[in-house]
Amino acid sequence: MSSNDVNITNDIKVKLYTLMLKTRLTEERIITLYRQGRIVGGVYTGRGVEGTTVGAGLALEPEDWLFPIHRDLGAHLAKGQSVLNILLQYLGRGNSLSKGKDSGIHCSDTRLNIVGNVSHLGHMIPVAVGTAIGMRMQGKAVVTLNFIGEGGSNIGDFHEGLNFAAVQKAPFVLIIENNQYAYSTPTHKGFSAKHLSDRAIGYGIPGFHIDGTDALQVYATVKAAVERARAGKGPSLIECLSFRMVGHSAHDDAFYVDKKQMREYEKKDPIARLEHLLIKEGVLDAPALAAIHEQLGQEIEKATQSALDSPLPEAHWAAEGLYAE
């Protein structure tokens, strides 16, 4: 199945738009809370990458497993995660998904088949491959989707995990979010290859290099790859090109970033692009868009309040839960 075979209904287009906007607004709220000193530790937002994260996340079925990394709030939300659960995580509340044990976006949700990441991002690749193989061994037609940044893709586990997946024809899809900066490292200092998707040739699997700011193209490409994997045709590598519109984390003012390039990508903002398309195609009009904004705003406000009112964890939980009984 190729991306051309994927039918993107208006319903899906609206979902993509709504989820991208939800992601953007939620992250803006997270940054506000961070600057207010209510969120401590690392805050990593994905402004500009929403087309990739939401486009890919929405291409999964409920029984598929998602292995997101730190800029993939869009994927968490696309899989069905609530803004409340995300805020509880960032605010380190006792009723958060990790009960305060892990930070921010590092959260698992077994009901949604989402596995939280470790900070050694590339280490999730073999794990995601293993889950795909393990599901297949149990006769389940399940696909696992994992993300890695273009910087993170240079770690050894990328090679080992993808090679293992290829040899095993694992039902696995790996997205490289090439937002062109790994912390302060621009791509030309990270790798020499013209396209990271060319690495797929080395593993004998299909590789794709697409515009990560085009949510529709991302959705179609990932959906085709996911269904190919489900049909037993093996893994795919999809490189989605975008631009990191903010610093590496909330503390980083990104003075090192090429400002000209950033201004170019401002014009390619994934949300604005899809919004123009929806209006142009007559799928949504201005009042409908305003209603979506309004509804999302209320949802986020309500979630923020509820999260702030939630209790902190008990300190002694730090000593508990090391082993499964």
Place this chain on the structure above:
Amino acid sequence: MTEVEKEKLNSMREILLTAIHREEEAYTFYISARQCARTPTEEEMFNRLAAQEMQHKRALEIQLEEINNQLEMDRALSYDIS
């Protein structure tokens, strides 16, 4: 012994296997010789001699096991698939 036989015996494993076989033969010899014993003392003598051969055999077998263990380990260390 002949040159051909010497060639065969140039590994410790082969030496031990031959020595073990000889101990077994000696044991069998003493057990059958026991039938010629005319007195209980003589019978006891042959029993003791036979038992000694068994002890020698056991000592040699332990050495052989040790060599086999190391050969097995060397094969694994050499990543030898032959």
Place this chain on the structure above:
Amino acid sequence: MAEITYLQAITDALREEMQRDPRVFLLGEDIGIYGGAFKVTKGLIDTFGEERVMDTPISEAAIIGVAVGAALAGMRPIAEMQFADFITSGFSQLVTNAATLHYRYGTAVPMVVRAPSGGGIHGGAFHSKNPEAWFVHQPGLKVVAPATAYDAKGLLKSAVRDDNPVLYFENKFLYRRIKEEIDPATEVLVPLGEARTVRQGSAAVIITYGAMLHAALEAADGLAAEGIEVTILDLRSLQPLDIEAILESVRRTNRVVIVHEANLTGGIGGEIAALISEYAFEELDAPLKRVAGLDTPTPYAPVMEEYWRPNAAKIARAVHDVVRF
């Protein structure tokens, strides 16, 4: 009842657990048709097929990461490191992913990593390692080191049934040297966290595990001829450690020698010594002694390896030291 070797006991444990539970599968290098570098998995592929006796690429990080992922999916993988030395290539997968998942998310990771450890086989620095201390130090892992054929079988079966990541350090020196009668009709299960008193004597206690149990037994025979009767405590489990058994043995003998083949500094002996000092200081009639490998990589030349490695003579000398204090 025929005697079986330590190695055969491991094979039997694998076969029995795979027969008992279809979720149990093996993955490692050369374990399929070749039967493993040491022939531990010989014949298993004929019974269980190549999906459950999976030959992998040379990728220790992926082997362990895939095992983690498969465990998350509901399988119960047993990964094999061809030599324990190569576990370092997958170190991060163990300490970052396997060890922390349950603490952070309450997610069980039921997996075993088998690793042939130990020297005395002229293997040099990279085929002789005893790496257990690194993993005892990482919260969230369990570590066992059987010294007898019975324990090799019983601890492996228990490890497979444990819902946590368990490192099973089988000792290659013992593979074919140790034989025991084990009734194939009974279910052999040795609980984790339980030490075994192998010998009773009031002069001193030798606390040890792995291949060194047999050196300790040899030393004990020699000491008995001099009228010195020692207790020998085989730890069997290093994490969890049977602290009560250790302290009890100190109460009974008041003189302690700790023996492990792994090199001295940072080895488990230090942890045991600290525990004894903290909880049984007044029971000691002499400072304790540790007998361990030299603080160097393992040398290759047999005469140097002999010098490096603990043996019965060194253990007996240490017992003399504590007895004559």
